[in-house]
Amino acid sequence: MCGIVGYIGKKEKRDFLIDGLKELEYRGYDSAGIAVLKDGEITSFKATGKLSNLDHKVENFSSTGFGVGIGHTRWATHGKPTEANAHPHWGQFSYIIHNGIIENYKEIKDELLKDGITFLSQTDTEVAVHLFEKNVRELGDCFKAFEKTIASLHGAYAILLITKKEPDVIFFAKNAVPLLLGKSSEGEVYFSSSDAPLIGLAKEVVYLEDAQYGWAKNQDITLLKEHVQQQLDFKPLIHDKLSAQKDGYRYFMEKEIYEQSVVVGETLMGRIKENRVILDELCGFDFSRIDAIKICACGTSYHAALSASYMFERLSKIRCNVEIASEFRYKEPLLDPKTLFIVISQSGETADTLEALKMAKKSGMPTLAICNVDNSSIVRTADATILTRAGIEKGVASTKAFATQVVTLWLLSLFVGTAKNTLDEEILKSEIRALLHIPLVLKVNEAKHEKIRRLSKRYLHGHGFFFIGRDVFYPLALEGALKLKEISYLHAEGYPAGEMKHGPIALADSELFTIALMPKNLLYDKMKSNVEELGARDSTLLVISPEPFELADDFIKTQAHSHMMGEFFEMMLMTQLLALEISIRLGNDVDMPRNLAKSVTVE
Template sequence: MCGIVGYIGTREKKSLLLDGLKELEYRGYDSAGIALLTQGKISAYKATGKLENLALKTDCVTSEGFGIGIGHTRWATHGKPTEINAHPHWGQHAFVVHNGIIENYREIKDALQKEGIHFLSQTDTEVIVHLFESNITKHADLFSAFEATVEALHGAYAILLITTLAPETIFYAKNAVPLILAKNPKGELFFGSSDAPLIGLATEAVYLEDGEYGALSPKEITLFKNRQARPLQFVSLPQDKAYAQKEGYRFFMEKEIYEQARVISETLMGRISADSIVLDELSPELLEGINTIKICACGTSYHSGLVASYLFERLAKVRANVEIASEFRYKEPLLTPDTLFVVISQSGETADTLEALKIAKAAGLKTLAICNVDNSSIVRLADATLLTRAGIEKGVASTKAFATQVATLWMVALHIGALKGTIDQQTLASEIHTLLRTPNALHVKDGLHEKIHRLSKRYLHGHGFFFIGRDIFYPLALEGALKLKEISYMHAEGYPAGEMKHGPIALADSGLFTIALMPQTLLYEKTKSNVEELSARDATILAISPKPFDLADDFIQTGDHAHPMSEFFEMMLITQLLALEVAVRLGNDVDMPRNLAKSVTVE
């Protein structure tokens, strides 16, 4: 999500910043901007859309001689992708770029507005620069003012800040979002969100850790954490740009699986208080009079909708049904005005889902979009939107988009349940506690990936896969099967575990690979009985469960969770890694599987 570059030196800064941002396009963005500080003056330029638009806007700009510059590509989270909301943001004399989400920006903004400070944008980022300038009047020096600013921020951030009061310095801070400081023998200094924009320019880098901040200038580099100075530990930069874009992973899909723990944190940020779900995008008017929720989506998004249908009925006590968008379009659906029509799409351009949304709008239904891309067609058309904040997903087979969709829909279910009074405060507190711990369930534990790699060699030949589960683990079985078939090209199906005896069990033999999702918190004994039936017919069993299962040919033990959703996310991670490793062993292009497109914009 988003990209940051920074530079101190004598080179043409505009071109260097634009080239650096170009190397970060893979992270996804919908607007971009740069700020240049030369001869004591700052000039800033911003544009929506592709970097070409920013390049055209700055075509006649030159920035030769000594100076500093910061640049940013923005993926919208707070506020639409407009020039006003694009970075950098500025105050009286300071400019800032920022990746991440400031959870407490509302409180900071309210306090600053009471001081008479005027805000231009809808973003959380703008509070940083105004808070810094406010702090200057309360502290002895600029660094102390910046330090106090960073200490006041709650959330995830990578920050670069420049000011005419310190024309040779970039102030920086990092927490839960990547930021790299780098240099070369010529004395040039750099920042980047990843290695990619630094390769070929810098030779050594410091990979900043969470909670670190400091100031960078030709005279001095300072690094602090908790007000204590820290040593600078430079290491050599890699030289492969493609490798750097993948941040050390073999495939973008692999990188996206691993970053789910961080991305889910961004999905949740600013939306959970101590005892409630805060979804400002959902007005009371949108939910007034709603007795039914109809969810419409395709592919992986359809599976997230199926998960949500269980949560809406269980937690919010509101009827929910799920439609495949390509079927919904042509079935002459019965739509009633007490229905909230929810569409789910990673890209916001999925053709069948967009047409289904148009049908719902024409019928006068209230509509909600769950989407990853602001200003997309679906977002523009829906009455309300919740952005999943997954960042760009380059792997065609969706991973983090699915995870963030499920998390977002879970929050919606809790929000509606709280409004309707169908969920008591104790249960809500328990759900919120589990939500906040979801990133832990998505962390790839030591040895897990290697174990899946080793056992994957058993699953390269056979006549098919059955993924089975019950309740919310049935949609997860569907999604696990879809991931496997997308990238391995092997036949795989997801089934409700209880349906095996109604026909599919006829296929059971040693060449049938069964991936059994066996959570301890939800219908364990029922699922176990179904798996025993398959084992008795010589099916090859891979059991995924916190409880050892003697009849399993392979067993992956999950954590001892107390909530089904924690088990859900951990098992989701395992099925994604299994699909990845089977496909790798088969020699397939994991990121670009045959016959598939990332965004399906035709019927």
């Protein structure tokens, strides 16, 4: 999500800032900007869309000689992707860039408005630069003012700030969002969201820890935490840019599995407050006029949609049905303006889904897009959009896009239930507690990953896989099977566990591998009976459950969760890692599976 770069030194600032941001494009963005402070004056440039637009704006700008510079790629959270909302943001004498969410920005903004401060953007970030300048005026010291400013901010942030009052300094702070600083042999200081922009420039780096902040003044770096000075723990920087983008993981898919905890946190940021779901994107929707929901999607997004259908009916108490977009387009569907039409797409360019959306709009249905790419075709077409904030997903087989789609739809089901007054207050509080716990659930346990890697060697042959589950775990079974077939090229099917006896159980033998999703919180005894039926037919059983299962040939123990969606997301992790490790053992290119494209823009 987003990207930050910063520089202190004598070289051309423009080149490092633009090139550094290009190295961070993979994180996803919808606007970008830079600011350079040289000879006591700050020059800034901002542009929406691709970095090439910003590059064109700065092509005649030169900034050689000593100075400081900051650059940022933004993914919109508060406010639309406009130049006014793009970073850097400025006050009277300072500029700031920021990744993350300032959760208490509204309270800070209200106080600043009372002081007569004028705001130029809709963002949460702008409050920080105005608060800093207010503190400078009150304290007369930029360093104390920055320290006081950071102490006032609640939430997640990586911040760089420059000011005319201290023209050779970059102020920085980090909490729950990545930020590192580096030094070159020539005494230059660099900042970045990841290693990649610094390779070939900085020889060593410090990976900042949460709640650390400080300032870099030429070659002198001060690092603090809770007012106490910290040691600078410099580490050598790796020398391969692709490896840097992968953060040391073997494949982008593996990296994306591991970063699901972080991106789901991004999905939730700013959308839950005081036991309420806040979706500003839907402030214009009148849910009293909506009596049903229809969801249309393809592939992995279709599985997220199926998962959502259980949540909408269980939590929102509203009828919900799900359609495969390529089928929906040609079935002459009956479309009702009282039905909310939701489309889901990672890329926002999925051809079948886009055409289904156009059909719904033509019929007069209210439309909503759940998407990962702002300004994509689907986003531009729909009446409203909720962005999933997964960042760019390089692995063709979707992982973090699926996780953020399901979380977004879960949020939406609670929002709809509240809007229609069909959701009990205590249930809402319980669901929100469970939602906020999901980023912790998605932290990969290294020992568990190693166990999956070791047992994967038993699943490289046979005549196929059945992934089975019930209720919301049925679409998860479909998704687990899809992940395996996409990257391993082995045959796999997802099936409702209760349907096995109606035909598919005829395939059961020792060469049929059954991956059984057995949550404790949902229909455990029913699942147990279904799995026992397969075991009796000699199917090889891999059981994923918090409860030991005596008949299992292999068993992956999950944590005990109080909510079924905690089990859902942990089991999702297990199936993703299983597909990954089987495919790696088979020698496949996990990131680029044969015959598949990341964005399917044809029928």
